[in-house]
Amino acid sequence: MSDINKLPEANQTDKNNSNENSVELNKDQEIESTPTSDVETTNDVIEENKTLEVEADKTENEDEGAPDSVKDHDEVLNEIEESNAEDAEDEGNKDRHKIEVKEYDSMSLEALAIELEKLLKNEKVQAIKSHVDNINTVFKTKFQALLDEKKEDFLNDGGNEIDFYYSSPVQKRFKEAYKAYRKKVNDHYQSLEKNLKQNLADKLEIIEELKGLLNVEENINTTYKHFKELQERWRNTGPIPRDKYNNAWNSYHHHVEMFYDFLHLNRDLRDLDFKHNLEKKLLIIERAEELAQDDNIMRAFRELQELHKMWKEELGPVGRAHREEIWERFKAATKTINDKRQLYYKDIDKIHEKNLETKLQIIANIDAINAQESNSHGSWQKKIKAIEEQREAFFNAGKVPIKVNESTWAKFKESVRTFNREKNTFYKGLKKDQYKNLQLKLDLIKIAEDNKESEDFEVTTPLMKKIQSDWKKIGHVPRKDSDKIWKQFKGACNHYFDRIHAKRNAASQEQVNAYNQKNELLNTLKGLKLPSDKESKEKGIVIIKEQIKQWKTLGRVPNDKRYIEGKFQKTIDDLLTSLKMDKNEVEMIKYENKLDNINTSDDTRNLDNERFYIRKKIDEVKSQINQLENNLQFFTNVDDDNPLVKEVHNNIKAHKESLKLLKNKLGKIKELY
Template identity: 55%
Template structure:
């Protein structure tokens, strides 16, 4: 590296008429090709005192610190947005579904720099192929189980098509980026080398000094905006450029006013840079200080020219010392952080061992599997919260963790595949019961059919679970058929009486009365008036079975009144529900109340499950800012479900009090 300490100088000024492309290095007789500037190390004295040894050691340490930082500057020069790649959080792709993997893949390709996402894409591709392979195996097993021949097996999936489409876009963008990058770096290198050639020629140009100086400043501006070049060329090209900049000042007989003015301005800028570098010693974050120092070094090299010869060693020494302070601070941080990472590694290995232990246990029941799933979820969360591990074992640790979780999932999936076969048998049994219920729902032989319908309802309860995707559908079909039959049975036993007809007319008139209610504007008084009308409605009595939809009309009227009063939706819902339950209890059919209880319990279970899933999803955003729109949306949905849950719990409590 060529720095201010090691810059080539001559033992004496060059005469005005000297025209040369060779520069004597210090007092050595041999010349050095100016296109490849090499700096010779000073010959050590034959004997050195202890102080000299310490000074040399300190100098070497300082130079090592500078070299390390300058190497990073050279690397980043090739891609000015290199640091961007370290700011994209690595998500838990293993826990994502194939659909979500494709969605995340698309977001990365669309929103992030193509050179910054390689590690993410590799993870996503590995996880997707693993999951898709498992899906293919599952579909193949189902195909063979249905009597298919393996040579006829074919399976296509839209999610695979979507993945291939996004992956194709990624490859096209990646190839285009690297082709353009290579071409741009080469073009920029040509520009910089051409600028150096023009700099070399300035010394031999016979023109007005002011014109030469303007040309020189123009070349400096062109250099600043010439763009990145290959990192392998960066330092050597900069050394050569810097060498010729100094030759222009030191060897050409410039107008001293112009030169001194430039030197003064450059000195002020470099002292300002040094002050900023020295202030970084107070920066708490060692990595942040190191990145800022890199920017200062790049500014020093790219933006600011040389200072007067007698000040160069001193100014560079000050900057080097400030650099070493930050370097040492970072090394100390890295030393300490390594110890922390080692402790994190121990913790993560313990978690992996525990997951393997759980995965190896023999589990034979659904309930125990559910407990084990929750245990693994807890261990996974602990793993993600355990912190970083040493970089050299990061991939190995992550692979061991994923394999442990996969081992658990393989055993779990094997159990549920067998369970799925049993559920298929249960599905066939329940489908037979659905056919029986639908075949007899319109029977007029109530004496013979009623025992049969009760019998198939008992059988339904004894049959185990069926596949979830069929559960709601066949239950609705079975329930509707049974309800249809029993509604007909009860209707036949409870033909409309004269009193029920009279009640119907009274309720119709009551609806008209409700439309004419005048409110005082006092919410409590108005609500009390509405409840009084509800109580009056309940007291009217039953209406004919085929006219029971008048209750729906009444509830719609209540909705309008509650909206007019500005009543809290939860409170309004519970008031209406109380009216509905009263109607059910007045039907003298305990089955309807029990069905309502079962329905409410199922709603509570469904909502609770959705909340748990949303809360688990938040784990994926553990390191995200609370202002993240996705995080806000999850919290919003959780709160919405929580409010629904409170309403359904209140309904269940009301049912239990009957």
């Protein structure tokens, strides 16, 4: 206990004081005392012993009629006494208080296994029992939940419950660590039992030697030094069985008192001990009062137990004038710490009750999800995700009061099991449909495989497109077969269509030559300079139209080179823009070029689509013009110079110009028909 290291070492101080006193006394001189002083000293020691007995047995001999506050305080003193008796049997238990208590409920299975291994490696085995028990409980709970989930998946995939088996590397790792812990525990307690018996024998021997001090005829300094050595031996002797602890300590304490009675022959030695004990007890009180201000109440209470142990086991009585005062002061600090501890436990109870409310709400949420009807795979997947979120929230909600822990867990488990039963029922029915779907898709795969090498593209292509459409309409198949059959079907279809594309993309030498010639022409056009003055405008248009005509005469290019047509169109657009001419006229020239490109295609659908588009735009513009002209009727007694009226007239004019252009475009399309 590091905070107490500032207390002076009892044995060393006693030895020093004994040596100092021996200097004052003549080794060869008998110590004289008058009968009067003998009687007074003896009476003082008797009173001291009485007070010491009361002090040592405060927790056992209080009046039954004491107030509740006194009784409550006595209970905490009894608790401290019992805890110290337990520690006396196993000194390693003190180390358990230094081990951090972690949130095991929120850890993963692997993290729990690692934490168990760390505790086993770094801590004393007798100090980690509560930690290991908590880890073991949480691990079993979480692994069982995982096991249930794996079992559900197994059954959903068509497995038989009797054939289900699941093992996990993390489970094996945890079991090995827990087995090692159990072995270390057994080895520890076998060794401890042997040591406890030997330590008890050693302490009983010390008591016998204490008895013998009262009958020894020798110099009092020598006897006193022997007494101090026995005290040192007692403190250094290890733990003894807890059921022997109180009897052994009481016997030892009794004979220590008897020796102090014997010391009435030398008041100086006794007073020196009284002074030394008072100094150390005052330090203990000061530390207890510091702990009463500590915010970490559990740490403070654990250290308080150690202080009580030192007060009882390591220190003797003090002078009569200080006995009641220091004991009351020590009790007051003890009461303050205990009152704070009781408040802490009340807060913990509130937290546990709040956690219980949270967990009961989670169970209610699961029951509500169970009540929802689901008739599709998608809806069940959403419910599965929602239940998983609720399960995680339940495990992370923290501890609940011990009295309802089992019942709360049972409710949670039953709600989850209800969900799993309903889910399994749905997916068992779904499995039948999935196997029917599987057979349908296998039939489509056979058709695709049989026709993937066909040369009759006109007949086979519509067939391959149809089976692709049919595949999409068929529902889900068992998950274990889904990827496999899809890859097989996709492979056959891709093989067929890759053959078509390869044939279509096999460009003739004529198309390759056309591409090369168009590419040369395109490069020439990029450097073409057109006249910019108004008189030469017509000449520029003639030049551009000649280039377009020449481009058309070069013929078609390979399908994978058709991007060159877009480049040519952009170049022509740039040339027309550079001419200083009416924008509608430029637009019509561009449009004629566009129609020429459309008309060169063997597929007339593109031209039909363009005619439909132009007619639709004409109708839209007409409608907009009518709307604007109607709007003008609402302006009465308003001058034409009004900004709003002028804006409407401008819009009507712009729409009419656009309508004229669209009609010209439609006329060009009709010419092509």
